[in-house]
Amino acid sequence: MIKKLQNIINKVSPVLAIALILIVWEVLSATGIVPKFMLPSPFDVVKAFFGDFTLLMEHAKTTLAEAFLGLTFGIVIGFIVAVVMDRFIIAFKAIYPVLVITQTVPTVAIAPLLVLWLGYGILPKITLIIITSFFPITIGLLDGFRSADQDALNLMKAMGASRMQRFIHIKLPSSLSHFFAGLRISVSYSIIGAVVAEWLGGFSGLGVYMTRVRKSYAFDKMFAVIFFISFISLLLMVGVTFLQKAVMPWEKNKNKF
Numbered sequence: 677m678i679k680k681l682q683n684i685i686n687k688v689s690p691v692l693a694i695a696l697i698l699i700v701w702e703v704l705s706a707t708g709i710v711p712k713f714m715l716p717s718p719f720d721v722v723k724a725f726f727g728d729f730t731l732l733m734e735h736a737k738t739t740l741a742e743a744f745l746g747l748t749f750g751i752v753i754g755f756i757v758a759v760v761m762d763r764f765i766i767a768f769k770a771i772y773p774v775l776v777i778t779q780t781v782p783t784v785a786i787a788p789l790l791v792l793w794l795g796y797g798i799l800p801k802i803t804l805i806i807i808t809s810f811f812p813i814t815i816g817l818l819d820g821f822r823s824a825d826q827d828a829l830n831l832m833k834a835m836g837a838s839r840m841q842r843f844i845h846i847k848l849p850s851s852l853s854h855f856f857a858g859l860r861i862s863v864s865y866s867i868i869g870a871v872v873a874e875w876l877g878g879f880s881g882l883g884v885y886m887t888r889v890r891k892s893y894a895f896d897k898m899f900a901v902i903f904f905i906s907f908i909s910l911l912l913m914v915g916v917t918f919l920q921k922a923v924m925p926w927e928k929n930k931n932k933f
Contacts, residue, residue, distance in 0.1 A: 698718050701715070701717070701718055702717050702718055702719070705717035705718075705720075713893070713895060714895070715895075716895055716896035716899060720896040721896055721899045721900050721903065722900075723896070724894070724896040724897045724899070724900040725900035725903075725904065728897060728900070731885070732882070732885065732900075732901065732904060734880065735880055735881055735882045735884065735885045736882055736904070736908065738874075738878075738880040738881040738882075738884075739867065739870045739871060739874065739881045739882045739883065739908075740867075740908070742798060742801045742802060742805065742870040742873075742874075742881065743805060743863075743866040743867050743869070743870045744866075745798075745802050745805075746801070746802040746803075746804070746805025746806050746809060746866055746869065746870065747805060747809050747862060747863060747866040749802065749806050749810075750805065750806045750808075750809035750810035750813060750862060750866070751809075751810070751813055751859070751862075753806060753810050753814075754809075754810040754811070754812075754813030754814040754817065754858075755813065755814075755817060757771060757775075757810070757814050758813070758814045758815075758817035758818045758821065759817075759821075759843075761814075761818055762818055762821040762822065762847075775811055775814060775815075778807060778811065779811050783804065783807075783808055783868075783869060783872050784872060786804060786807065787800070787804055787872055787873050787875070787876050788876055790803050790804055790873070791873075791876045791877055796876075796877040796878060800873060800876075801869075801870055801873035801874065801878070801881075804869045804870075804872065804873045805865075805866045805869040805870055805873070807869070808865040808866070808868070808869040809862040809863075809865045809866045809869065810862070812857075812858035812859075812861040812862045812865070813855065813858045813859065813862055814858075815858065816851075816854040816855050816856075816857055816858025816859075817851050817854060817855050817858070819851075819854045820847075820850055820851025820852065820853065820854030820855060821847045821850070821851050823850055823851075823854070824846050824847045824850040824851075825846065825850070828846050829842055829846050829847075832845065832846060852920075852923065852924055853920075853924065853927065856916060856917075856919070856920040856923075856924075859916050860913045860916045860917070863909070863912040863913055863915075863916055864909040864912070864913060867905060867908055867909045867912070868905075868909070870882075870883065871883035871886065871905060874886075874887075875887055882901055882904070882905055885901055886898065886901050886902075889901065
């Protein structure tokens with residue numbers, strides 16, 4: 677009984693917290709404590725979202741296409757870099773500091789340079805997404821490779837297994853949980869990276885839409901697109917979780933015991 681009550685509380689608590697925030701937000705906006713042009717009410721934001729729903733969907737297609745392409749390349753590059761770093765210790769010592777440095781430079785600072793070098797097309801946007809998304813993938817895979825059971829690796833080696841066979845049968849399965857942990861972060865970064873890149877130029881995309889409504893002081897639409905971007909990121913992260921359960925069914929079965 678106590679356990680069931682605790683489960684109910686755990687599920688209800690986030691809903692209550694969000695409801696409380698919305699109520700406080702509505703009160704601040706409705707009473708004029710914070711002017712509506714600075715903080716539109718939740719109802720105004722919802723109204724703005726559905727009023728521009730078709731336009732938002734069109735812009736979202738562009739942003740999602742950029743994010744998907746950039747994330748795909750980021751996964752491929754991250755996988756290759758992780759394998760090389762795991763295989764060669766000198767590569768690890770040479771590449772790892774460079775990876776860390778790439779994450780210390782603000783995305784907003786890189787974006788104008790990419791636009792200057794690569795133009796206003798899709799290429800600078802995809803490049804920025806790759807830069808922001810491949811790091812969690814690389815580090816996650818590298819940690820996964822190094823967490824492989826050393827006894828299992830030694831046993832396969834003693835049985836005459838090649839390095840590739842040891843990698844496929846031991847190291848790769850050991851890295852899957854780490855990979856999906858990094859992928860959950862990367863899918864969120866890919867959307868944010870696409871939006872930031874779109875701020876600096878382009879003809880469509882949620883970042884372009886955001887820039888236009890900001891310049892027209894339509895802050896209800898500004899809040900609407902912000903929450904829409906957050907919703908897309910959360911939806912993609914949930915999608916990665918379901919993908920992980922499908923790819924790693926043994927993890928679900930292991931938790932039952």
